Amino acid sequence: MSVRRAWNAAKVLSSYYISKYSGKAVQWGVPISISVEPTTSCNLRCPECPSGLRAFTRPTGMLQPNFFRNTIDQLYKDLFYLVFYFQGEPYLNPEFLDMVKYASEKGIYTATSTNAHYLTETNARKTVESGLDRLIISIDGTTQEVYQQYRIGGKLEKVLQGARNIVQAKKEMGSQKPFVVFQFLVVKPNEHQIEDAKALAKSVGVDDIWLKTAQVYDYENDPNQLIPTIEKYSRYKKNKDGQYAFKNKLLNHCWRAWHATVITWDGLVVPCCFDKDAQHRLGDLKKASFREIWEDPTYQKFRSALLKSRANIDICANCSEGTRVWG
Numbered sequence: 001m002s003v004r005r006a007w008n009a010a011k012v013l014s015s016y017y018i019s020k021y022s023g024k025a026v027q028w029g030v031p032i033s034i035s036v037e038p039t040t041s042c043n044l045r046c047p048e049c050p051s052g053l054r055a056f057t058r059p060t061g062m063l064q065p066n067f068f069r070n071t072i073d074q075l076y077k078d079l080f081y082l083v084f085y086f087q088g089e090p091y092l093n094p095e096f097l098d099m100v101k102y103a104s105e106k107g108i109y110t111a112t113s114t115n116a117h118y119l120t121e122t123n124a125r126k127t128v129e130s131g132l133d134r135l136i137i138s139i140d141g142t143t144q145e146v147y148q149q150y151r152i153g154g155k156l157e158k159v160l161q162g163a164r165n166i167v168q169a170k171k172e173m174g175s176q177k178p179f180v181v182f183q184f185l186v187v188k189p190n191e192h193q194i195e196d197a198k199a200l201a202k203s204v205g206v207d208d209i210w211l212k213t214a215q216v217y218d219y220e221n222d223p224n225q226l227i228p229t230i231e232k233y234s235r236y237k238k239n240k241d242g243q244y245a246f247k248n249k250l251l252n253h254c255w256r257a258w259h260a261t262v263i264t265w266d267g268l269v270v271p272c273c274f275d276k277d278a279q280h281r282l283g284d285l286k287k288a289s290f291r292e293i294w295e296d297p298t299y300q301k302f303r304s305a306l307l308k309s310r311a312n313i314d315i316c317a318n319c320s321e322g323t324r325v326w327g
Contacts, residue, residue: 008078016258025303033260037086038093045152063265076106084112091118097130104131119162124169135178140185142196149189167205182209186233187226274315
């Protein structure tokens with residue numbers, strides 16, 4: 001925390017509420033949170049993920065350290081939170097943990113999400129040394145049979161060993177960081193294993209387990225049979241005609257568009273993590289500074305469109321702001 005970061009956060013928050021209640025887009029300050037994409041590459045083939053499906057129209061590549069440092073140098077004085085994740089598996093980028101360390105040394109809270117197949121003993125120690133604050137490990141089944149139905153190509157025992165490696169590295173190095181989370185994406189094939197997942201998290205020694213609802217692209221038909229039958233863990237519900245519809249009402253405002261943004265590995269600025277193929281390109285950091293992009297009329301036009309009708313913006317129509325379920 002610093003006076004400057006607190007003042008920036010106050011400006012961002014107040015401009016959001018003014019926009020929300022006036023219906024007119026006002027933006028003060030710069031983001032308090034950003035996501036950067038270490039890579040679009042992934043070793044798995046999850047059925048609802050563009051990385052897994054190899055379905056991108058944009059190029060695949062790796063975030064470069066010099067570009068990353070230049071971007072952070074523009075933002076760190078105002079930035080609280082940095083997520084090293086958008087698409088892909090972060091640990092496939094050989095410079096990933098060096099970039100984490102650079103951000104951590106700037107006093108930024110850092111987090112990432114991984115499928116944990118590359119959390120070797122060496123990488124676990126390097127992760128602790130990097131200063132990473134939060135490590136989310138995707139574990140969507142407590143048996144190989146169930147796990148591989150969504151994490152296609154994955155090995156559950158490798159994930160569990162990776163988790164044990166990071167827990168052990170923290171103990172040996174006397175570190176409280178990173179806070180290690182098992183993230184359980186609740187889908188129909190694994191919903192019967194929720195309690196087993198909680199028990200597994202406890203036995204491995206991670207700090208917490210989060211249950212997350214799944215985004216399904218073709219939810220009206222659910223071709224992959226992923227929508228869970230337990231309504232609490234579903235973003236969707238069946239209508240009278242038997243088709244699925246989005247459960248929550250889309251409100252015409254979005255906090256994310258005021259306080260956060262996403263930067264792809266090659267420098268494109270997009271509004272949020274739902275724009276997985278970077279279709280709503282609001283700027284290019286290879287051609288302009290971040291502040292120029294953030295304050296550009298193109299970004300303001302996007303915020304104004306949110307305030308008018310989120311349902312008319314494709315990436316917003318299948319969005320749920322709160323995807324974690326407690327209990």
